Amino acid sequence: MQDQDFVHLHLHTDYSLLDGAIQIKPLSERLENLGMKACAMTDHGNMYGAISFYNTMKARGIKPIIGCETYIAPGSRRDRAGRAAPGEKANFHLILLAKDYEGYRNLSRLTSKAFTEGFYYKPRIDKELLAQHSKGLIALSSCMSGVPSALLAQDRFDDAAVAALEFEEILGKGNYFLEIQEHGLEPQARIRKPLVELSKRTGIPLVATNDAHYLMPDDARAHDVLLCIGSGKTVSDQNRLRYGTPNFYVRSPNEMWDIFGSELPGALRRTVEIAEACDLTLPKGVNYLPNYPIPESDTGLSADEYFEKTVRDGYRTRKVQVWDLELAKGELKHTFEEYEARLSHEIAVIKRMGYAGYFLIVWDFVRYAKEHGIPVGPGRGSSAGSLVAYSLGITDIDPLKYDLFFERFLxxxxxxxxxxxIDFCVRGRAEVINHVANLYGRESVCQIITFGTLASRAAIKDVGRALDMPYAEVERISKMIPPPVRGRNVSIEQAIEQVPELRKAIDTNEQVKEVIDIARRIEGCARHVSVHAAGVVITPEPLEEIVPIAVSAKDEVTTQYEMTDLEKVGVLKMDFLALNTLTIINDCLNSLKHLLSEAFSWSKVMLNDERTMQLFTEGRTDAIFQFESSGMQDICRKLKPKSIEDLSALNALYRPGPIDGGMVDEFIQRHHGKKNVRYIVPEMKEILDTTHGVIVYQEQAMQLAQKLAGYTMAEADSLRKAMGKKNREEMAQQEQKFIQGSVDRGIKRDKAQQI
Structure with missing residues (x-):
């Protein structure tokens, strides 16, 4: 790094909820434009955005420094005696930066215990906890709310020196720095010389920071409004939190050198030295799978051996209860040799990939639910393609019968x-999670955090309220934002382009213009935390040893990382879905049992019952899961389904892509014989015959790739995934591979291109 470089070591993203207004992607772009090679993320009391920040910065070639501006209790973190006395702070601030992986894990432990042990208005640590988990960490004394600065502001120089030296002793010499800032605030100016003197007296080096809370200078007004949103105040309120100057932005190195360069160049160079000392690399390809407790009766078996034994026991049960009966009726589509070969293949792959324990974990809690009368869904998503899952009773769908592929799942x-x-009855889900927590330890099981964001309409409403705009006017403007399109919010930018009325309001009304301008700046910022409706994580050791945890407003323990970030760090995530439909079905069955004095199992229901199909034909599908929308009811009336296969096809086709591409109408026309079915090559008929020549299922695309172009099923799954993600670069590669493979197998090039 050059002589006049500078690194931001004190910076708040929007994960400093309703205080930080810096979103991670725009931050990475700003840093790249400024030529900055490293940056720290130090949100208030949490590590919510650490993984997103780490990966985004890495992708830009910028060194990510994961940190946190912790809240540190004046005494014990466990003290709940009451608020601080007048003139005293309830908590102080301390910046912690992870030097390495050990430091990252200690930061995770500290922020976790701040929630689980120290939460009192804020998640707090204390000096005792810091001393226990200080290795691999660098600390900065923080802003005016840091202990030394707060004491200097009270003219308590000697106390500030004692406090600073105590922190240095806890962190170790060379790991604690006195932070100096300049935002044009009188309190900062007043302690500037005492801070320099404190550094000389104690020998603790100074480091210059800028406490960035927003990206650009002209974002200051938007940030001020964000503070109002967070505190429930309006900009006209006199008694509210405000920052006072427009200088809490991501300053350039040149700006920082203009401020501190002549007097304290060492404080600026030290930011670079600290950044160089921080060299965190998060492990890749690690999966933290818990160990399934093998029963005492099978203690001599390894997890792989117990897994295979359990699967084959389940397979034999399915054979007796299902396949032997189908064979007797002449309804078994595949031979037992095919079933056994498929089972052996799946077992081998699962064991080779190290996922035997995963299947045992799922098998155990599904079995628990069924044994305790908690309704469980028959299967959802790609897991229905696993014969192992079917044999274990995790799913109740025979994948060979319905041409489902294991490779799509694994x-x-x-x-x-x-x-x-896994779908569970609404009333039984909590009991299943409780069983899992008891089995693996409550310290190793928790739910997953999610973040509500300031979407376009919400941003306009919040900003309007903060700016004292009349309620009726706020509602009028927010309603100009079109409703979500297929689950995606229409951004303010898109709305301005699409809605002339909104453009006119902006052009003719200064207050509306300001509301929209500010709302655009904070749109997308994290607003609040909540608990994911389904996600649960299970770890092989206490959670805080692997990922940071938090505590929700309802005292539920959650991860600090959202679901996608948990997957990136290799934590086992399970979806325990609470499905109201299962509860309704179960209540109906119980009513029938009461009325008829006879037990009735929904799994025995005929799937092609004529009277049931007539209901679908008439579109009378209110409250039927995935068939209750008006659009789906209309398509049911047009298709007039006669079988479960027809319903399955409709469910697969009722998606934006097929609807927009005319596939639904084409399918219906062919279904009724109003259009002829033509195949580009005869080999396609075997695969597409049941869907009238229309590629309805992803499995059909995989089969075509295998049959026509010689793909392995694993390669075909990669093609399927590329299609789903609409990755143009990868699709171009797959196109060439498919065409060449088809040509090599005797299909004309123009036909292959058409397919």
């Missing part, structure tokens, strides 16, 4: 964690 050529979503 691709041996693409190492990724399996993902089995």
């Amino acid at each position: 691709n041996p050529e693409r190492v990724s964690m399996p993902d089995i979503d």
